[in-house]
Amino acid sequence: VLTALSSINGAEGSTVDVSMGMCDAKILYEAIESGASTDQRTILSVLTRRNIEQLRTILHCYEQLYGHHISKFLKQKRHGEFGRTLSSVTRCISYPEKHYAKQLKDMWVKRRLATEPATDLMIRVVVAKSGVNIGEIRSAFSKKSGGTALETAVRTLMSDPDYHTRMVAEVFLKIVKC
Numbered sequence: 001v002l003t004a005l006s007s008i009n010g011a012e013g014s015t016v017d018v019s020m021g022m023c024d025a026k027i028l029y030e031a032i033e034s035g036a037s038t039d040q041r042t043i044l045s046v047l048t049r050r051n052i053e054q055l056r057t058i059l060h061c062y063e064q065l066y067g068h069h070i071s072k073f074l075k076q077k078r079h080g081e082f083g084r085t086l087s088s089v090t091r092c093i094s095y096p097e098k099h100y101a102k103q104l105k106d107m108w109v110k111r112r113l114a115t116e117p118a119t120d121l122m123i124r125v126v127v128a129k130s131g132v133n134i135g136e137i138r139s140a141f142s143k144k145s146g147g148t149a150l151e152t153a154v155r156t157l158m159s160d161p162d163y164h165t166r167m168v169a170e171v172f173l174k175i176v177k178c
Contacts, residue, residue: 021057024050025065028058032070038079043086052093059094069094097133101140101150108145108153 024046031039031046047055062070073079074087092099141150157169 016053016057018057018061021054021061022065024058025062028062028070029066032079033066033073038083040082055093059090097136097140098144100137101144104137104141104150104153105144108148108156 027046028043031042046058050058059070069091071087071091074083074090076083079086088099138150141153142148145153151173154169154173157165158173160166160169
């Protein structure tokens with residue numbers, strides 16, 4: 001799934017076609033919800049031929065037409081690992097700030113439990129945030145973490161004994177403050 005989706009054109013600001021978005025949303029509905037099995041080929045065909053802005057339009061049209069986000073049905077057991085993976089991807093495309101906030105919140109909680117290094121995730125967010133407003137990530141993080149500021153969570157890493165973690169946290173903190 002991720003290999004196929006990596007070919008998506010990430011160009012922001014591309015023109016979108018709402019009528020095509022509606023048609024693609026209907027095709028996705030048929031491929032996901034109408035049969036006993038998931039039509040993976042059709043789903044990947046639709047998703048990999050569109051740019052990121054058009055994908056957001058398709059997902060928005062799907063939600064308008066069917067009253068729920070596409071990820072709701074993709075998470076069902078009958079769709080298996082394919083569905084769970086695609087559910088995460090579609091939520092990230094639709095709500096990137098919420099996706100990054102959730103990842104950061106999970107990292108912060110795990111870090112407090114000292115079970116996982118934080119640098120990889122912070123680097124991923126910094127590199128991959130293309131087009132996502134860091135202010136939106138900060139706001140979504142605060143909502144997901146019960147009011148904790150993202151800066152506060154990152155500052156907890158500044159005293160980490162690992163030099164690499166401290167340096168990444170420092171860079172990340174500077175980006176978050178921008």
